[in-house]
Amino acid sequence: MKILCNKTDLAQGVNTVLKAVPGKTTMPILECILIDTTEGEIKLTANDMELGIETVIDGQVLEKGKIALEAKLFSEIVRKLPDNEVSIETDENDKAFIQCEKAKFNISGRSGEDFAYLPQIEKSRNVSLSQFSLKEIIRQTIFSIADNDSNKLMTGELFEINGSELKVVSLDGHRISIRKIELKEEYDPIKVVVPGKTLNEVSKILTGGTEDYVNLFFTDRHILFEFDKTLVVSRLIEGEYFRINQMLSSDYETKITINKKELQNCIERASLLIREGEKKPIIINITDGALELKINSVIGSMNEDIDISKEGKDIMIGFNPKFILDALRVIDDEAIDIYLVNPKAPCFIRNEDQSYIYLILPVNFNVGG
Amino acid sequence: MKILCNKTDLAQGVNTVLKAVPGKTTMPILECILIDTTEGEIKLTANDMELGIETVIDGQVLEKGKIALEAKLFSEIVRKLPDNEVSIETDENDKAFIQCEKAKFNISGRSGEDFAYLPQIEKSRNVSLSQFSLKEIIRQTIFSIADNDSNKLMTGELFEINGSELKVVSLDGHRISIRKIELKEEYDPIKVVVPGKTLNEVSKILTGGTEDYVNLFFTDRHILFEFDKTLVVSRLIEGEYFRINQMLSSDYETKITINKKELQNCIERASLLIREGEKKPIIINITDGALELKINSVIGSMNEDIDISKEGKDIMIGFNPKFILDALRVIDDEAIDIYLVNPKAPCFIRNEDQSYIYLILPVNFNVGG
Numbered sequence: 238m239k240i241l242c243n244k245t246d247l248a249q250g251v252n253t254v255l256k257a258v259p260g261k262t263t264m265p266i267l268e269c270i271l272i273d274t275t276e277g278e279i280k281l282t283a284n285d286m287e288l289g290i291e292t293v294i295d296g297q298v299l300e301k302g303k304i305a306l307e308a309k310l311f312s313e314i315v316r317k318l319p320d321n322e323v324s325i326e327t328d329e330n331d332k333a334f335i336q337c338e339k340a341k342f343n344i345s346g347r348s349g350e351d352f353a354y355l356p357q358i359e360k361s362r363n364v365s366l367s368q369f370s371l372k373e374i375i376r377q378t379i380f381s382i383a384d385n386d387s388n389k390l391m392t393g394e395l396f397e398i399n400g401s402e403l404k405v406v407s408l409d410g411h412r413i414s415i416r417k418i419e420l421k422e423e424y425d426p427i428k429v430v431v432p433g434k435t436l437n438e439v440s441k442i443l444t445g446g447t448e449d450y451v452n453l454f455f456t457d458r459h460i461l462f463e464f465d466k467t468l469v470v471s472r473l474i475e476g477e478y479f480r481i482n483q484m485l486s487s488d489y490e491t492k493i494t495i496n497k498k499e500l501q502n503c504i505e506r507a508s509l510l511i512r513e514g515e516k517k518p519i520i521i522n523i524t525d526g527a528l529e530l531k532i533n534s535v536i537g538s539m540n541e542d543i544d545i546s547k548e549g550k551d552i553m554i555g556f557n558p559k560f561i562l563d564a565l566r567v568i569d570d571e572a573i574d575i576y577l578v579n580p581k582a583p584c585f586i587r588n589e590d591q592s593y594i595y596l597i598l599p600v601n602f603n604v605g606g
Numbered sequence: 607m608k609i610l611c612n613k614t615d616l617a618q619g620v621n622t623v624l625k626a627v628p629g630k631t632t633m634p635i636l637e638c639i640l641i642d643t644t645e646g647e648i649k650l651t652a653n654d655m656e657l658g659i660e661t662v663i664d665g666q667v668l669e670k671g672k673i674a675l676e677a678k679l680f681s682e683i684v685r686k687l688p689d690n691e692v693s694i695e696t697d698e699n700d701k702a703f704i705q706c707e708k709a710k711f712n713i714s715g716r717s718g719e720d721f722a723y724l725p726q727i728e729k730s731r732n733v734s735l736s737q738f739s740l741k742e743i744i745r746q747t748i749f750s751i752a753d754n755d756s757n758k759l760m761t762g763e764l765f766e767i768n769g770s771e772l773k774v775v776s777l778d779g780h781r782i783s784i785r786k787i788e789l790k791e792e793y794d795p796i797k798v799v800v801p802g803k804t805l806n807e808v809s810k811i812l813t814g815g816t817e818d819y820v821n822l823f824f825t826d827r828h829i830l831f832e833f834d835k836t837l838v839v840s841r842l843i844e845g846e847y848f849r850i851n852q853m854l855s856s857d858y859e860t861k862i863t864i865n866k867k868e869l870q871n872c873i874e875r876a877s878l879l880i881r882e883g884e885k886k887p888i889i890i891n892i893t894d895g896a897l898e899l900k901i902n903s904v905i906g907s908m909n910e911d912i913d914i915s916k917e918g919k920d921i922m923i924g925f926n927p928k929f930i931l932d933a934l935r936v937i938d939d940e941a942i943d944i945y946l947v948n949p950k951a952p953c954f955i956r957n958e959d960q961s962y963i964y965l966i967l968p969v970n971f972n973v974g975g
Contacts (some may be wrong), residue, residue, distance in 0.1 A: 310878065310905060317875045340875055344906030373954060506686045506709055509679065537713030 238272070238303055240279050241325045243265040244318050244337060250281045250294035251312045253467055256438040257283040257290040258308040267390040269305035270312075272325065273578060282355065283308060288435050289355040290442070292467040300326075303349030304333055314342055340350025340425040355470045358461040360454045364398060364424050368464060369447040374405050375436045375595065377416050382433040383409040390430055393474040396453075396460075398427040407433075412560050413481055413596040427455055430478050435471035442467065484583070484596065489576040491549040493523060497573045500528075502564040503541045507532045508558045510539055518555035518600045523547060523577070532558075540556070554580045555602030561586075564595035607641070607673055607709040608695045611647050611665025613706060619650045619663035620681045622740040622836055625807040626659040626676040638674035639681075640721040641694065643667040651724065653679060656803050658724040659811070660838040661836040669695075672718030673702055679881050683711055724839045727830040729823045733793055734768060737833060738816040743774050743785050744805045744875040746936040746962065747908055751802040752778040761952060762843040765822075765829075769793070776802075781929050796824055800849050804829070804840035811836065853952070853965065858945040860918040862892060866942045869897075872910045873927045876901040879908055880927070887924035887969045890947070892916060901927075923949045924971030933964035 238252055262268060262285070271282040277298055282291045304327045310533040315323070318337040326334045327346065335342040375394075383391035383490060396407040401420045406413065439462055443451065462469040510518045510532050522529040525547055531540040554577060564586055565573075576585040586595040623639055625886055629650040631654070640651040651660045673696045684692070696715065704711040744763075750822045752760035764775040770789045775782065801898045808831055812820065820833035831838040851881060873888060879901050892896040894916055900909040923946060933955055934942075945954040955964040 313878045314754070314875070317871070317878060319871070339912070340872065340908070340910040342875075342879075342906060342908045344879075367707070502688070503709065506683070506711075509682045509686060510711075510713075537711060539711045541709040543708070 238302025239300035239324070240272070240274055240323055241324050241355060242279060242294060244320050244323050246296065246316065247323055248296045248312075248315050248318075250279075250292050251308075251315050253292045253442050254281045254283040255288045255308055255312055256442055257285055257288045257469075259285040265307075266305060266347055266351045266353070268308055269338075269347055269352065270308045271305050271349055273303040274301050275303055277301065279443040282352070284353055284355055286353065286439060287432065287472050289470045290438075290467065291355055291470075292465075293464070300328060303352075304331055305347040305349050305352050306333055306344065309345075310344065314344070314440055316407055330535060355468065358454055358456055358459055358470060360461070362427065362452045362455045364420065364423065364427070364455075365404070365422070365450055366403065366418070366420055366453075368443040368451050369445050370418055371451055372440050372443045372445045374391060374403070374416050374418060375440045378405050378414040379407050379411050379433060379436055379440075380407075380563045381414040381568070382407045386584060389474055390476050390478055393430040394434045394436060395478045396427070396429050396431055398424050406478070408479060408481065411598050413484065413555070413566075413594070414564070415481075415594040415596075416484075417592050428478070429455055429460060430474040430476070431460055432474055433469060435469070437543050442469075455599050459554075471526055473539070485585075485594065487576075489549065489578055489585070491523060491547065491552045491577040493528065493545045493547045493575050493577075494572055495528060495545045495575065497565055497568055497570060499543050500546045500573075503530050503543060504558045504562050504565070506541070508562070510525055510534045510536045511558070512536065514603065515602075516557070518602045519558045519561075520553065520555050520602050522551075522553045524551050552567065552577050552580065554584065555600045556584075556597060557600055560597045568593065568595075607643055607667075607671025608668055608669035608693070609641070609643055609665055610691055610693050611648060611663060613684065613692050615663045616692055617681075619648075619661050620677075622661045622811050623650045623652040623659045623676055624681055624812055625652055626657045629656040629856045632842045633724070635674060635716055637677055637681050638716055638721065638872045639677045640672060640718055640792050642672040642718060643670050644672055646670065653722050653724055654665065656801065656841050658765055658839045659807075659808060659836065660724055661834075665824065671696060672721075673700055673712065673943070674716040674718050674721050675702055676700050676715075679713060683713070684804045707837050724837065725828060727823055727828055727831070727839060729832075731794065731796065731824045732793070732821045733772070733776075733789065733796070733824075734819055735787070735789055735822075737812040737818040737820050738814050739787055740820055741809050741814045743772070743787060744809045746772050747776045747783040748802060748805055748809075749932045749936070750774075750778050750781050750783040751776045752859050758843055759799055759845050759847055761803075763805060764847045765796070765798050765800055766794040767793050775847070777848060777850065780926070780967050781933075782853065782963070783933070784850075784854075784960075784963040784965075786961050797847070798824055798829060799843040799845070800829055801840060804828075808838055812959075819972065823953065829835045835963070846879055847872075849958070854954075854963065858918065858947055858954070860881050860892060860916065860946040861920045862897065862914045862916045862944050862946075863941055864897060864912060864944065866934055866937055866939060868912050869942075870931065872899050872912060873931050873934070875910070876908050877927045877931070879903045879905045880949075885926070885969075887971045888927045888930075889922065889924050889971050891920075893920050921946050921949065923953070924969045925953075925966060926969055929966045933966065935965075937962065 274278045323337045330347045333346045397404045403416045439484045455460040517534045520531045528543045530544045642649045647663045694708045700715045702715045766773045774784045823830040889900045897912045897914045952965045
C-alpha cells in the first residue's frame, strides 16, 4: 500500500476514528486503526465491536492495500508531523514507513486482513436532523444515564420517533430527563435504546453546525450515524425501555417561576457545604413570593432567599443538589417553571410546550436541619 | 471582628495566600487562612512553616479582631459568592458569618491566637528586580531541580548575586541550568539556596509585569519576597551549594548552530517511540552541514536530518531526549549554539554572552541501534 495525503486531513481522520478505539482490550487488533485503500480511496476504521467508526480522507492512493496500525502511536506520530504532505508505505511484512519532509518513521503494523469490519447496515429507515440538534439533545439528557451496568437499559438513552417528533429519554432511578425536537419530515415509528458511550463519542466528533446534517439509520440491532465522510455504527441495547408515561402526571399543587441562573448559583454555593460522598439534602422552602434555600451540614450552614412568583400551596421539600444542578445547567431559558405536589412526590422542571421535562425525586430531610 | 470588602479583592487575596497552605498536614491550624484586622487593615496570612504568604486587601474594618478559617472551604465559598460587597463577622466562639447579597453562610473557624505568624525578617540586604525577570528566570531553570529529597540542596536553586549580576543555578545530577541577568544596581555578594517549592509558588502569584517590581531581602535563614501588597517568606536550604565552575570548561571540539524549533520538533517526534519509563537515548550524528537524529526502539525507528552550520570535528553522541527538550523549551532564541567535546563529555547549549548555559550529560548507546 502507498498513499499520499495532507497531514491536517490525516490527523483529523485519525482523531475521528480514534473515538472507537477501546482503552483496554485483550485483542491487540482492536487497538489498531485500519487504513484500507482497496477501493481506491483512503478509508480509516476503528472498531471495538460495540462501536465502530469509519471515515474517508482526501489523498492519493498510489498503491492499493491495507494495514492496521497501533492507534495511539500512529495518532501521536501523525499529530507531531510537520504540516505538510505525508506518505505512508507498507511492505509485505506489514511494516509501515511514514515520511513527512525529512522525518522518517518505521513502525510495525498488523495485517489488515485480521481487522473486523463494521457490520453492513441496510439503509432503509432513515431519519435526518442537523448535527447541532443531535449534539444538543445528547448534551441535554446524557447526564442522567446510570453509569453502572446493574441495569443495562439505564446506561443508554431511548430514541423514540413518532411522526415528526424525536423524543430522547434517559433515567437513572432518581430522575428522568426528556427532550423533544421537531424533525423536518414525518417518519415511521422507531423506538430504540442507544448506548450512552456511543452518544458521548458521536457528540465529540459531530462538528455541530446547524447547516450540517446527520442521517440516522436503524436496524433491529444497530444504529448508523452518517455525516460528512464518516460512518458510526453502534449496537443497540436490547430489551424494552421503562414505561415512563405513567410517571409524568401533570397535576401539581405548587407552581413557581424562578430565575434559572439565580437558582443555579445559589445551589452551587450550598453544595460547598457538602463533603464528597456525603448525602446531605438542600431544603427548599417555598412561600408567597420567595424561595428560601437552606443547608445545614457538619461543615456549616447556609441560607439564601430568591424572589419567585408562585401559584398554589406553600411547600418545604428536600433535594440532592446535584440532580437539580445537572438539569439547570442544560436549560437555556432565563426563567423556568418548577411544578411540585408534595414533599414525597417528584418535582418537574418543564417548559410550556414540554419540549423539555426534568423529573427529579425529592429526598427526606429533618425539619430541624 | 467585622469587615466589609469587595468579593473580587477578597477572592484575589485568598488565592494569593492559598499557595502557602499545605496539601496535607497533621496540624489543622496550618490548613487555615488567618484574617487579621488588629492593625486596622485586612491582612490575610497562610503559613506552612517552610513558606508563608501574607497579603493586605482593600476593605473596611468595622471591628478589629482575627480568625482562622479552613482555607479550602473559605476559598471556595468566596469564589462562588456574587460579585458584590462581602461582610465577614465573627463571634466569641470563632464562628464566622459570611454574607453577600442574600447568601448567608455560617461556618466554624479557629482562634486566630493559635496561628503561627511569619518570622520577622530584617529588611537590610535588599535586591530589586522586575516581576517579569524573576518569573522568567525561575521558569528557565526550575525544571532541572531534583524532585526527591536524597540531596536536599538539589531540590533548591542557587541565587547568587555578585555586583550587578544575578545568577540562578539548578542541577539534578544529569544536567545543570544557569541563567544570569543584569540588575539595575550593584549589590553586596549574596549566595543562598531557595527551595524549589517556594520558587514555584512565588512564580504563580507574581503578576509578571515588566514595570512591577519585587524586592528580595535575605537573612542567613530566610528569603523575603515583597511585591504589590504581598510578602512571601521562605526558609532557605542550608549547606554549601555544589561547585559548578570546574564543570563549565569552555573548550570544545565541535560547535554547531541549529534552528531551535526544528531541533525541538524533531526530538518531540523521536520521543514518541520511547515507552514511558524506558531509557532509550536519541542518537545525534553530526557531520558537515547536517545533524542526523536517530532512534531505534522496540516500538519502531525514526530518523531525520536537520541543516546546521558546524565548526570542528564530526561526532556521534547519545542523549536522554527529555533533558535536551527541557532546555530547548525555555530558550527563546531562534538559532542556538551547541558545544560538544566527545561522546562521554557533557554538551553545552549556551549563547555568546553566556546569559544562559545548559549543561547536559550524554548517555551511552549502541552504535547498532
